Amino acid sequence: MSGRIRVLVGKPGLDGHDRGAKVVAAALRDRGMEVIYTGLHRTPEQIVDAAEQEDVDVIGLSILSGSHMELLPRILDLLETRGLAHVLLVGGGIIPPDDAAALETAGFARIFGPGTPTNEIAEFIESHVRTRA
């Protein structure tokens, strides 16, 4: 039997714009993934709790508020301490290239910028996610 790729799409912080997150969520669903959407205004702790309960393979974080350098590393840390380092972590939104590079060095598999085709995101996930039974 197949293990479908499970993805948590999260909106950390005080950021009310989730059009992008929803577009990505729908695109990944159409690629056959099971996508869990957290809704808006989630704390890093809530997102990591959800990822643990849902046993996801991937976390995708959308952030447009400018607080990515505070919230995203916090999520990385929490995943590490909870023993969830195996989860593929990607992000997207309004994130300057220098910050994106820093986040990728810190442990994000990829930060996707505005205008990224959804296919590209789906293919990246498919080729990088840990395959499992």
Next chain:
Amino acid sequence: MTAERPDLDALMEGFDAGRIGALARAISWFENGHAQAGEVHAHAWPRIGKAWRTGVTGPPGAGKSTLVNALTGHWQQLGRRTALLAVDPSSPLSGGALLGDRVRMDREEVEKVFVRSMASRGSLGGLSIAAGAAADLIDAFGFEELVLETVGVGQAEVDIASAADTTIVVLTPASGDGVQAMKAGLMEVADLFVVNKADTAGAPLLQNELEGMLELRAAGAAQPRVLTTIALRGEGIAELAAAIEQHRAASLADGSLARRRKERALARVKRLVVEGLRTQLWADEPTRARAEAALLGGARPDAVAAELVRQLFGRRGGA
């Protein structure tokens, strides 16, 4: 500890130690048909039976998720360990799913609630095949209140009734009149009706209609109550929790719980047998080839099916 199954041992150890990650992974094993999923279930089995399983179903947009958010928050606030298993349909085309129940889980009191979203993965009813096993695992893990939420389409209502101790059907004036509820098979499975969005036009009428129809049912049968809520504002939630408690006490007292759980076990056996047969049957190349050849030769589909069943069991299949 045996060396050949380190994953299984680690998982069961984590499960026994109360690690949420272990529970979550065990559920995934069921979803993915992992070869050792059965062993985890067997390990958990002696500890089940403590959680009260409340099924919540109803048409899309009735406010199930909002209601469940309020109800689980209510229990959590009372200090009861609470879990939610939310099942949403998989897309028949892509096999993917968008599981959005967490969007409504936005109150502080639900932060401690264990929430697992499941996709139906081609299951005919509203509950995925793995949902029954997932419910057992959550139960054995030590949760006291378990809500099973499913969208009410087609067979789902009957499905959830066979998995729950108390079944709640949520309706709103917008889901149509009481006759719609009757058509959808909701009347037979509900232990409690909830008319949600009770502040909208038509709510008192719907409540009246439901109560009227319930009175027509055979005397002697337990009468489901009809409650009203405004889940978004938390109104009627304490009353709903009390009604669930009442149903629980009544089903313990009159022996219907034991009967129901026995029926539930049998329903699960039937379901798994069908699933197992289906998988085995269509994985069998000669069988499929024979069916295809017969159809190509102009045979009626019904006759082909009857012949297959006869060959499998050595007697007549009908049609």
